[in-house]
Amino acid sequence: MTELSDSGFKHIQRLFENHTGIQLADHKKMAVANRLFGRLNHFNFDDFGDYLSLLDQTSHQRELQIFIDKLTTHETYFFREKDQFDWLEEHLSQYKNQEPSHTISIWSAACSSGEEVYSLAMILHANLGGDGWNVFGNDISEVAIQTAQVANYPIKKAQRIPKPYRNAYCLKGVGEFEGKFTLCEEIKRRCMFTSHNLLQFDQETSIKFDIIFLRNVLIYFTPMKQKEIVDKVIDRLSFGGHLFLGHSENIVRDHSELEQVERCIYKKVSL
Numbered sequence: 001m002t003e004l005s006d007s008g009f010k011h012i013q014r015l016f017e018n019h020t021g022i023q024l025a026d027h028k029k030m031a032v033a034n035r036l037f038g039r040l041n042h043f044n045f046d047d048f049g050d051y052l053s054l055l056d057q058t059s060h061q062r063e064l065q066i067f068i069d070k071l072t073t074h075e076t077y078f079f080r081e082k083d084q085f086d087w088l089e090e091h092l093s094q095y096k097n098q099e100p101s102h103t104i105s106i107w108s109a110a111c112s113s114g115e116e117v118y119s120l121a122m123i124l125h126a127n128l129g130g131d132g133w134n135v136f137g138n139d140i141s142e143v144a145i146q147t148a149q150v151a152n153y154p155i156k157k158a159q160r161i162p163k164p165y166r167n168a169y170c171l172k173g174v175g176e177f178e179g180k181f182t183l184c185e186e187i188k189r190r191c192m193f194t195s196h197n198l199l200q201f202d203q204e205t206s207i208k209f210d211i212i213f214l215r216n217v218l219i220y221f222t223p224m225k226q227k228e229i230v231d232k233v234i235d236r237l238s239f240g241g242h243l244f245l246g247h248s249e250n251i252v253r254d255h256s257e258l259e260q261v262e263r264c265i266y267k268k269v270s271l
């Protein structure tokens with residue numbers, strides 16, 4: 001099996017950081033090589049050098065996406081860190097009481113394969129009905145976004161969905177979809193997915209979100225990049241809106257616009 005040289009690994013580190021903002025630690029060299037071997041086989045390359053030259057060619061943007069997908073961590077599951085969903089459910093009434101024409105906008109900023117988005121949608125539907133809200137999911141990985149859009153999950157993943165929601169919103173696959181499940185149309189039609197890099201914010205858009213989930217992604221960035229991302233995300237949060245971070249990411253400091261209301265949940269209290 002071909003070896004990844006130190007200079008080859010440095011090349012990968014640079015390329016990956018340039019595109020995602022994430023630094024791959026030096027001790028990850030073997031793990032990185034293992035994740036990429038399949039791509040070398042796919043192209044019949046004996047050498048990492050050939051693969052890296054291919055990635056450097058602008059005509060291989062599709063492969064660059066696969067490279068990013070292979071090296072990012074997509075672990076996620078329905079109702080992950082469930083206490084935050086419980087908290088949201090308890091506090092949704094404050095959003096209900098806004099002007100009737102207001103559509104509640106929720107953003108799952110690094111949504112992986114969509115489980116977080118659909119968990120939010122089930123809660124919103126159960127508490128607010130089928131209209132007046134939307135959930136937007138973004139992720140840098142196009143593969144993850146496609147999985148989210150297709151929404152055919154292994155049936156085992158449904159075990160984490162609370163039973164009343166499972167009964168109300170999940171459909172068991174039959175025939176070619178045996179062993180899988182999907183979400184019903186009332187849920188799917190309120191969920192929108194696009195691939196997007198958190199570090200490349202569109203300055204032009206003025207969309208504000210009432211609720212933002214930015215969970216289990218900041219840990220992959222340096223403190224400087226974390227601050228850059230959190231600053232931009234806060235800018236997108238409506239006054240009075242809530243920001244949810246992952247349980248291991250209690251890293252919102254020096255942001256006077258935010259007030260902590262619960263572990264890893266923050267309210268925007270000034271503009």
Ligand SMILES: C[S@@+](CC[C@H](N)C(=O)[O-])C[C@H]1O[C@@H](n2cnc3c(N)ncnc32)[C@H](O)[C@@H]1O
Nearest residue numbers: 072074076110112139140141197198215216217
């Ligand atoms: C561990 S998953 C977290 C998924 C979900 N938020 C959760 O808590 O279960 C982290 C996700 O962040 C995405 N990601 C990494 N860097 C990103 C970036 N620069 N912009 C957008 N998404 C990114 C990865 O592709 C991955 O799907």
